[in-house]
Amino acid sequence: MGAELTKAALTGPAEIGIVVYPGALMSAIYGLTDMFQVAGMQSLEQGGAAAPQIRVSHWQLMEDGTVRKTVDTHPGPSSGLGALILPPTLADLPVGKRMGDLPAWIREQHAGGTTICSVCGGAYLLAESGLASGRTVTTHWSHQELIANRYRDVRIDTDKLVIDEGDIITAGGMMAWINLGLKLVDRLLGTAVMLATARFMLVDPGAREQSYYSVFAPRLDHGDPVILKIQHWLHGTSTKGVTLQMMAERAGLGERTFLRRFQKATGLNPTEYCQRLRIAKSRELLERSYLSIEQVAWQSGYDDTNAYRKIFRKILGVSPKEYRLRFSVVGGTRHATA
Template structure:
């Protein structure tokens, strides 16, 4: 069994606009975990809250965490912070981020060619800013050894437990998770992800088809049918639809159908097979496979986690 014998130091960056509930929550989580570990004669985590650049120190930390940001800032002009992050990483520090905190790591040049995640709603913006990053926005947490990134605003809990596991061990993770009544693992962002059709692109024929699909997505629809609705040739329609929405017409339709199914699973007690049919899938097994691929859960599991209680 792996022994965890050395204390570790963690810096939490309270940069301008940071989500302070995450900063304080992480500090509390690490305090609870350290107490659990200490009672078993194990190591502890020393936590430092930094408000860079004013409080930047020369200390080398075992891990640095960039929590979420609530202001829309992305850190591209935070020269002192970005330089400090690069210097810390060069000393062997594990660099961690949650949600939009990944933008700071990206602008520091630490994610180039590396796998990472961020909040699913920031996927388009992140890909545009860092096209050379292997973004996996469907995952809640991506562990790439010295770079660890987590997804949504509350994913600081998942990252915190990951750090506890890394430095204090799985037994302390289990004790801490039970104390906090949180799930120590098994979640993915795609469990929560919603399809948000882009509607502000300004292409009227494409928008007309999108509105039609909203009302008729459960019916059998081909690209030829969509092109006819747009009064464009199929080739022109394909090109303009992809340019306006970022999706091929078939991929868009599949996303729309899965989103319709999500809503029915969440709000109703309609049988799963009927929900598949209402969403455009005559074959229940095909519906189940596609839903699992899109969400990471079977329709029944999704209803059990997010559905109304009868």
Template sequence: MATASAWMAERHAEGVTLCSVCAGAFVLAETGLIDDRRATTHWAFAEALAERFPVVDVATHQMVIDDGDIVTAGGILAWTDLGLTLVAKFLGDGVMLATARFLLIDPPRRDQPSYGTFLPKFDHGDAEILAVQHHIHARCAEAQSIAEWSQLAGMTDRTFLRRFAKATGARPTEYLQQVRIMKARNALELTNQSIDQIGWSIGYADPSAFRKIFHRTTGLNPWDYRQRFGISRGKGQPEGGR
């Protein structure tokens, strides 16, 4: 990796625009050229990249980040987004759009959240926190509180909050929300339940609140998410379920 990064640094010094796709951001980060700069990678590698190179501003909500002399792209298939971004950069938007039409692909995508998946940590070694996680996953539709979780873990609220965040990387309320949205995604992808029914089934009595939280988490409203990722593509969806 050191040889590759050294070669890239040499090309950059010659005026070459450097690019990375997916895990290629790790090699790019080895050059030191994205220190204190924004860069993206696949959402599943974001935490590892940030831990290994803490001076890099990892921004995985974006599919492509054009920082002038350096361009980074997200997942492995984001090379199409990167390629079209470079075409637009050097040849203009008109040529880029013509290229996209010829290749039968969409213009460059700008975000990643709708493709990301919640990956809870269970191998952190904290047995008390693990028990709370299992409780949250099993009863995510029920009303839950910090006090209830703290009691289950046998800790004070303050100790519980600190240990939960250390073990999982998230606050308990955020974790619960991620679990609920994960289950909502699955239902939207695999069932024909109405959107309101799905919201109710995971603990959101207010359909409007569910839609807002889902959009904030995924970047899409539930209807658009189902249209993009659902097996049935939303066919037969009751009008009231939108």
């Protein structure tokens, strides 16, 4: 957390934007705004005046189709959006021409390194932007068939409450904004502040206690568009069989140049980055399936189960079996059929 404190002191509060579009659920918009302000209070209480904060801004779709900032809790110069939330809706779906410049604006923020988050019906707006193409997203179960039919290249998994792919995070039901909000607090301010925020607001952090183990939150705001493009590709595809040569060719760079730029931008070499993506996927399988450890290893991109166990322990500090015993939300020991 020390690094986060130093970064916050140098660059100011991390900014989270919330989109306000016609029909958006205002309780979610104001609830998230309040949660992030409570988190700031808890951060100050724990870390003093130099503790990191969250800056909240509202970005409204205007009648002329443009997008403008209408609320800012910390007015002044901004270093850019760290995350952008597309809230749920109870009314007309956020699709079609009436969304104006909003889908293109969302794409622009993502291209600049902003993590895009959707809640419930906000997944339509994510799909309208094109960023859900080839991805697996979650939403409310009642939207599953509609989204699947409208956006054929989007995979829907409504069994999961939250799917975190690093650069895109989707949350399921209407009240899943609570889960998303706590996840972002955990990512930006740390687990201790997240738990204090949950206690203050009398909401259950539940399985988010897994955050006591390291969470892979890749750097996306490094300013290298070529490397960011490769990151987006890696997050949206299986990394099994992906080689340094393949990544370098896709980036249009020589291998040594690509390796140097990737390391500089992300702080990890490409092999380590792919390993962390695979382990993040395996954590979801361990938490939410009855698959055996061998099956989890295979579906995560590892042919060698022993190698998978060693890498898992190296990154998280526990074995896959210990992790499952502690964080499984399905219960029991029944294994799925291969």
